[in-house]
Amino acid sequence: MSSSNSGSNEAWGSRIGLILAMAGNAVGLGNFLRFPRQAAANGGGSYMIAYFIALLLLGIPLMWIEWGVGRNGGRYRKGHLPGMFAALWKHPAAKYVGVVGLVVPMGVMIYYTYIESWTLAFAIFSATKDYWGQTTQEGMLGYLRSFQGLTPEGGTQYHASYTPYAFFTGTLLINIWVLSKGVSGGIEKLAKIGMPVLFLFAIVLAGVVLTLPAQPGVGATPAQGLEFIYAPDFSRLGSPGIWLAAAGQIFFTLSVGMGSLQAYASYLSTKDDIALNGIATAATNETAEVVLGGSIAIPAAVTFFGVAGAMQIAQGGSFDLGFATMPVVFQQIDKTLPIGNLLGVMWFGLLFFAGITSSVAMLTPITAFFREEFGFKRETVAWILGGICFAVGLLHVTWLGHGFLDEWDYWVGTFGLVLVAITEVIIFVWIFKPDNAWKSIHMGADINIPKIFKFIMTYVTPLYLLIILTWWGKDEALPILLNQRSAGSSTPVSDVDMPYITISRVILVLFAIVFLFFIRTAWKRNGYDDRKGFAEIDTNRAEV
Amino acid sequence: MSGGALAFMAISWTFVLGLTAWSFAKLLT
Numbered sequence: 213m214s215s216s217n218s219g220s221n222e223a224w225g226s227r228i229g230l231i232l233a234m235a236g237n238a239v240g241l242g243n244f245l246r247f248p249r250q251a252a253a254n255g256g257g258s259y260m261i262a263y264f265i266a267l268l269l270l271g272i273p274l275m276w277i278e279w280g281v282g283r284n285g286g287r288y289r290k291g292h293l294p295g296m297f298a299a300l301w302k303h304p305a306a307k308y309v310g311v312v313g314l315v316v317p318m319g320v321m322i323y324y325t326y327i328e329s330w331t332l333a334f335a336i337f338s339a340t341k342d343y344w345g346q347t348t349q350e351g352m353l354g355y356l357r358s359f360q361g362l363t364p365e366g367g368t369q370y371h372a373s374y375t376p377y378a379f380f381t382g383t384l385l386i387n388i389w390v391l392s393k394g395v396s397g398g399i400e401k402l403a404k405i406g407m408p409v410l411f412l413f414a415i416v417l418a419g420v421v422l423t424l425p426a427q428p429g430v431g432a433t434p435a436q437g438l439e440f441i442y443a444p445d446f447s448r449l450g451s452p453g454i455w456l457a458a459a460g461q462i463f464f465t466l467s468v469g470m471g472s473l474q475a476y477a478s479y480l481s482t483k484d485d486i487a488l489n490g491i492a493t494a495a496t497n498e499t500a501e502v503v504l505g506g507s508i509a510i511p512a513a514v515t516f517f518g519v520a521g522a523m524q525i526a527q528g529g530s531f532d533l534g535f536a537t538m539p540v541v542f543q544q545i546d547k548t549l550p551i552g553n554l555l556g557v558m559w560f561g562l563l564f565f566a567g568i569t570s571s572v573a574m575l576t577p578i579t580a581f582f583r584e585e586f587g588f589k590r591e592t593v594a595w596i597l598g599g600i601c602f603a604v605g606l607l608h609v610t611w612l613g614h615g616f617l618d619e620w621d622y623w624v625g626t627f628g629l630v631l632v633a634i635t636e637v638i639i640f641v642w643i644f645k646p647d648n649a650w651k652s653i654h655m656g657a658d659i660n661i662p663k664i665f666k667f668i669m670t671y672v673t674p675l676y677l678l679i680i681l682t683w684w685g686k687d688e689a690l691p692i693l694l695n696q697r698s699a700g701s702s703t704p705v706s707d708v709d710m711p712y713i714t715i716s717r718v719i720l721v722l723f724a725i726v727f728l729f730f731i732r733t734a735w736k737r738n739g740y741d742d743r744k745g746f747a748e749i750d751t752n753r754a755e756v
Numbered sequence: 757m758s759g760g761a762l763a764f765m766a767i768s769w770t771f772v773l774g775l776t777a778w779s780f781a782k783l784l785t
Contacts, residue, residue: 227783231783256761256764257760257761257764260764260768264768264771435757436757438757438761438765439757439758439761441765442760442761442762442764442765442768443758443760443761443764444760444761444764488779488782488783489783491775491779492776492779492780492782492783494775495772495775495776495778495779495780496776498772498775498776499772499773499776502768502769502772503769503772503773658782658783659782
């Protein structure tokens with residue numbers, strides 16, 4: 213039955229704009245904060261073996277699958293997973309299964325924007341030298357906790373209580389403003405500015421860090437920092453832990469399982485290439501992660517804190533490394549080279565651009581859903597979604613210390629991603645059939661993907677995903693669900709935190725119920741026939 | 757820097773930069 217929606221006539225302005233936006237979606241905070249810490253903590257060079265195997269068997273095949281799912285959805289003007297799944301699988305359940313593709317990006321976007329606001333704040337704090345004087349890791353951790361509103365009783369408060377709220381509001385406003393300008397006028401323009409700036413800042417920072425001399429009293433060099441990441445510990449290769457950690461990192465770094473990549477690809481026609489674009493996007497992301505991400509934070513930490521000190525910092529988590537260790541490093545550099553605050557602006561500036569080019573992508577499938585199915589105006593949808601994100605985001609800011617954010621980070625930002633990925637692989641490769649999926653990916657292709665990847669997509673990738681889902685389900689999801697451990701640590705949830713954890717779960721369930729209601733309403737409103745699928749629209753609407 | 761670490765770093769960087777250079781060369785030419 214034909215669609216009666218008014219649709220959205222979004223399109224990419226240029227091929228380089230598309231690739232920069234896709235790479236911007238993939239390059240995020242994890243490239244610079246999570247990857248180096250993961251590599252250092254999981255056996256260095258051995259981790260890199262597991263990492264590249266996961267890239268080839270999981271990451272790149274999933275990239276092609278998501279571009280294929282998205283572009284196929286675009287043939288029917290469906291920029292959201294409920295519509296994309298219904299286009300591939302003519303079954304009444306398909307659209308409801310796609311609800312994960314609305315809940316996951318909406319949930320992640322809300323808390324991700326809050327973390328993104330820390331980078332904007334610290335870029336400004338660097339420019340004004342606001343944290344200057346906190347020259348130890350403990351001092352900077354106190355400063356960070358003060359900003360987050362987590363100062364223990366009797367601790368020094370460096371910020372007004374409204375500071376995190378102000379930065380969260382400002383960051384969200386920028387996100388929604390970009391989103392309201394559309395794909396070509398907002399997201400693509402942001403990527404064309406943000407991505408070159410990000411790479412420029414990262415190259416300068418890596419250059420400064422890797423040429424640092426050994427520090428008096430520490431004796432370690434940046435080369436020892438690189439050794440910390442790359443020295444192979446082959447005894448670790450037998451541990452399932454590093455294989456799961458590597459697969460998890462590949463997932464996070466490529467932004468697969470989110471629904472946003474598919475939404476971006478839906479604005480392409482069947483005459484446009486997705487095979488080469490997909491590999492170029494993945495390669496750009498890997499350059500940002502392996503070459504640049506691995507050359508900044510850990511080598512800097514080793515140079516100023518020694519290998520043992522850096523190891524201790526790495527145990528403290530990615531945010532401590534990025535928001536406490538790096539500011540200490542910049543102040544130390546400033547003693548001999550008076551550009552410490554400029555380096556701080558560049559570090560937090562690159563994190564901000566890495567963050568915002570990812571967060572604007574997350575609301576794209578939800579914007580597409582309401583525009584395509586209900587005919588709402590782009591600006592209206594963007595600002596209504598912004599209002600919802602603001603209201604729920606305030607809970608994240610206020611209840612950060614109660615595990616509220618950690619809970620979401622696990623259910624939608626970790627487990628949810630694998631759930632989306634395994635669902636789309638089953639629907640696109642198995643239900644839609646491997647031959648059809650392979651043909652779909654090759655429509656308009658500028659390269660011929662090696663045939664081995666057809667086998668990998670059909671058998672290896674789903675098996676890999678199933679192992680991850682089973683392992684995480686047994687080791688993490690069940691214990692967290694049963695409150696035997698909290699999402700953010702291995703300790704059980706305290707009685708004080710329990711109400712906040714419960715509220716966080718209730719909100720996620722409410723999101724799912726509301727989206728299911730809207731999906732049902734959209735299908736009834738537009739008179740879709742689940743068994744017949746959608747009418748194809750003009751597939752040449754978006755030449756790139 | 758030990759030989760093992762240097763080798764792993766060289767292989768990693770060559771693979772990533774090579775893939776990026778190849779894909780962009782293909783895109784452009």
